[in-house]
Amino acid sequence: MQYNSLLYLLVxxxxxxxxxxxxxxxxxxxxxxxxxxxxxxxxxxxxIIYLLFSTGCMHYIGLWLxxxxxxxxxxxxxxxxxxxxxxxxxxKRGILWLGVAAQIGVLLLLKYFNFVSGNLNxxxxxxxxxxxxxxxxxxxxxxxxxxxxxxxxxxxxVYKKKTPADRNLWRLALYMAFxxxxxxxxxxxxxxxxEALYAGERLTYHNITFGSQRIVWGxxxxxxxxxxxxxxxxxxxxxxxxxxxxxxxxxxxCYTLQLYADFSGCIxxxxxxxxxxxxxLPENFRQPFFSRTASEFWRRxxxxxxxxxKDYIFYPLSLTKWIKSMGKKARxxxxxxxxxxxxxxxxxxxxxLSNGIWHGTGWNYIFFGLYYxxxxxxxxxxxxxxxxxxxxxxxxRKSIGWRxxxxxxxFCIIVTGELFFKAASLAAGFAMIKSIFTAFDLSALSNxxxxxxxxxxxxxxxxxxxxxxxxxxxxxxxxxxxxxxxxGSWPLALRWSFYYAAVLLVFIFGAYGGSYAPVxxxxxxx
Amino acid sequence: MMDQLLEILEDxxxxxxxxxxxxxxxxxxxxxxxxxxxxxxxxDAFGIEITPTDLIPANFNSAAAMWEMVQRLQEADK
Numbered sequence: 001m002q003y004n005s006l007l008y009l010l011v012x013x014x015x016x017x018x019x020x021x022x023x024x025x026x027x028x029x030x031x032x033x034x035x036x037x038x039x040x041x042x043x044x045x046x047x048i049i050y051l052l053f054s055t056g057c058m059h060y061i062g063l064w065l066x067x068x069x070x071x072x073x074x075x076x077x078x079x080x081x082x083x084x085x086x087x088x089x090x091x092k093r094g095i096l097w098l099g100v101a102a103q104i105g106v107l108l109l110l111k112y113f114n115f116v117s118g119n120l121n122x123x124x125x126x127x128x129x130x131x132x133x134x135x136x137x138x139x140x141x142x143x144x145x146x147x148x149x150x151x152x153x154x155x156x157x158v159y160k161k162k163t164p165a166d167r168n169l170w171r172l173a174l175y176m177a178f179x180x181x182x183x184x185x186x187x188x189x190x191x192x193x194x195e196a197l198y199a200g201e202r203l204t205y206h207n208i209t210f211g212s213q214r215i216v217w218g219x220x221x222x223x224x225x226x227x228x229x230x231x232x233x234x235x236x237x238x239x240x241x242x243x244x245x246x247x248x249x250x251x252x253x254c255y256t257l258q259l260y261a262d263f264s265g266c267i268x269x270x271x272x273x274x275x276x277x278x279x280x281l282p283e284n285f286r287q288p289f290f291s292r293t294a295s296e297f298w299r300r301x302x303x304x305x306x307x308x309x310k311d312y313i314f315y316p317l318s319l320t321k322w323i324k325s326m327g328k329k330a331r332x333x334x335x336x337x338x339x340x341x342x343x344x345x346x347x348x349x350x351x352x353l354s355n356g357i358w359h360g361t362g363w364n365y366i367f368f369g370l371y372y373x374x375x376x377x378x379x380x381x382x383x384x385x386x387x388x389x390x391x392x393x394x395x396x397r398k399s400i401g402w403r404x405x406x407x408x409x410x411f412c413i414i415v416t417g418e419l420f421f422k423a424a425s426l427a428a429g430f431a432m433i434k435s436i437f438t439a440f441d442l443s444a445l446s447n448x449x450x451x452x453x454x455x456x457x458x459x460x461x462x463x464x465x466x467x468x469x470x471x472x473x474x475x476x477x478x479x480x481x482x483x484x485x486x487x488g489s490w491p492l493a494l495r496w497s498f499y500y501a502a503v504l505l506v507f508i509f510g511a512y513g514g515s516y517a518p519v520x521x522x523x524x525x526x
Numbered sequence: 527m528m529d530q531l532l533e534i535l536e537d538x539x540x541x542x543x544x545x546x547x548x549x550x551x552x553x554x555x556x557x558x559x560x561x562x563x564x565x566x567x568x569x570d571a572f573g574i575e576i577t578p579t580d581l582i583p584a585n586f587n588s589a590a591a592m593w594e595m596v597q598r599l600q601e602a603d604k
Contacts, residue, residue, distance in 0.1 A: 161579075299554070310558065324565075324566065324569075328566060328570075336537075336563065340559045341559065343562055344558070344562065380559060
């Protein structure tokens with residue numbers, strides 16, 4: 001049962017909404033919890049055990065940390081308070097690491113055990129050693145990468161006393177399993193979403209209409225655009241040795257656009273569903289293709305993941321004593337720009353390595369992470385040089401021309417990264433990049449070969465018009481205009497005609513049935 | 527003392543109006559590199575230690591918020 005399936009949209013969601021509204025306010029969160037566990041069980045069956053473990057573990061760790069703080073309070077005013085404070089701090093650090101290791105350990109075991117043992121076995125065989133590491137038959141539950149991040153953020157926030165430990169296991173379970181976001185996020189923070197989840201706010205006309213609009217917009221991106229591009233993308237990437245030049249380039253561009261429409265479309269559906277229950281989830285995208293630098297791209301694409309890495313890896317590492325001291329020395333030696341850049345090398349490497357590993361199992365994912373590490377570090381380092389060069393050439397960095405060049409440059413960088421991200425292996429990624437240049441032939445644009453890639457002229461037309469609509473909406477959002485509020489202010493007849501037209505468009509132009517195979521949300525498998 | 531804070535901020539990025547702006551982090555006017563430089567300068571200038579727990583937008587969104595944090599950390603160190 002996917003978010004774009006009829007079973008979810010026409011049966012599961014309406015039934016949950018109806019029961020939710022019928023229940024007294026104080027019991028509504030329990031229904032959301034039950035619905036979330038039913039939803040997750042239907043997707044993962046016995047793998048639900050991992051969600052239960054993760055939730056139980058974070059609950060226990062939270063309470064343990066809380067007990068430490070409470071016990072310390074008993075010593076306040078006592079002679080040995082400072083000694084007790086230090087002992088408590090040490091104990092809390094131990095509990096924190098235990099909790100984080102348990103959460104991340106399960107994720108790494110499930111996703112990386114076979115990858116590591118496989119690579120070690122290759123190494124051992126090259127060294128002519130007969131010993132081999134075993135490979136395990138492991139099934140990975142959907143959404144584990146997302147709920148693990150939520151669990152870690154909760155544990156760290158309780159440790160830092162940013163949020164109190166929740167004594168109620170079931171309330172925590174809802175924060176972890178909330179059905180609209182369990183598959184693909186956005187990665188929520190306990191302090192930002194938990195309260196609204198438990199509030200049991202009644203369904204309102206405003207929330208339902210606004211939430212539904214967001215769901216329809218998400219469906220449009222997922223079903224009309226992303227799923228339509230899927231056959232072309234799968235063909236080019238699975239048979240990449242048969243293609244080259246413009247065809248591979250088209251495949252990489254289409255995958256980038258598909259991934260955006262798929263992931264952001266599902267997030268729209270998630271945020272829209274939550275909105276109907278009065279829960280405001282964090283935004284995950286903000287017109288990422290308008291970015292001009294790699295850093296900006298990651299502030300606009302998968303925002304909650306970037307924010308998680310920044311808050312729980314980048315800053316804590318940057319502010320460790322030895323990195324701060326290294327930064328100070330670097331500032332004295334290399335100046336006020338290069339110094340801080342040097343200070344960020346280790347934290348940035350940790351962030352981007354984690355980012356690559358988080359996304360999937362394979363060298364291509366690790367390469368993907370390191371690719372952005374190099375780009376961002378180089379960008380930070382060269383920033384003053386670029387500034388001086390543009391000043392020297394009297395080029396305004398605020399001019400439309402400069403911004404357009406930067407945006408196009410960034411789009412090329414994004415497409416290259418996504419090509420490696422999707423490629424069957426790192427070697428396949430490099431082979432595809434090579435083939436773009438070695439087999440580049442403009443005649444592919446006119447000889448009709450691009451129409452033999454599982455997409456008809458009609459498909460190309462729908463995709464082109466659809467992405468133009470997405471672009472137009474993006475430009476409007478970039479200007480700070482809220483389309484749903486604008487539509488909401490239209491006269492009733494016009495407003496509802498618009499709603500019906502939008503739903504009809506999805507039904508008419510959606511890529512489902514017939515020759516279109518259903519496509520699971522792409523990020524659910526990460 | 528507040529003047530010293532403003533001087534540090536001006537040195538890091540002179541383009542911002544630190545007396546008026548109250549969303550330096552939320553609006554992306556101070557990026558992570560500037561923030562790390564700022565942390566280091568504040569620690570040296572005011573003899574405080576800024577930990578990751580202090581690194582939240584609420585503490586760095588405006589010069590006033592930063593000054594409040596500096597004073598709080600100085601008090602805690604006493």
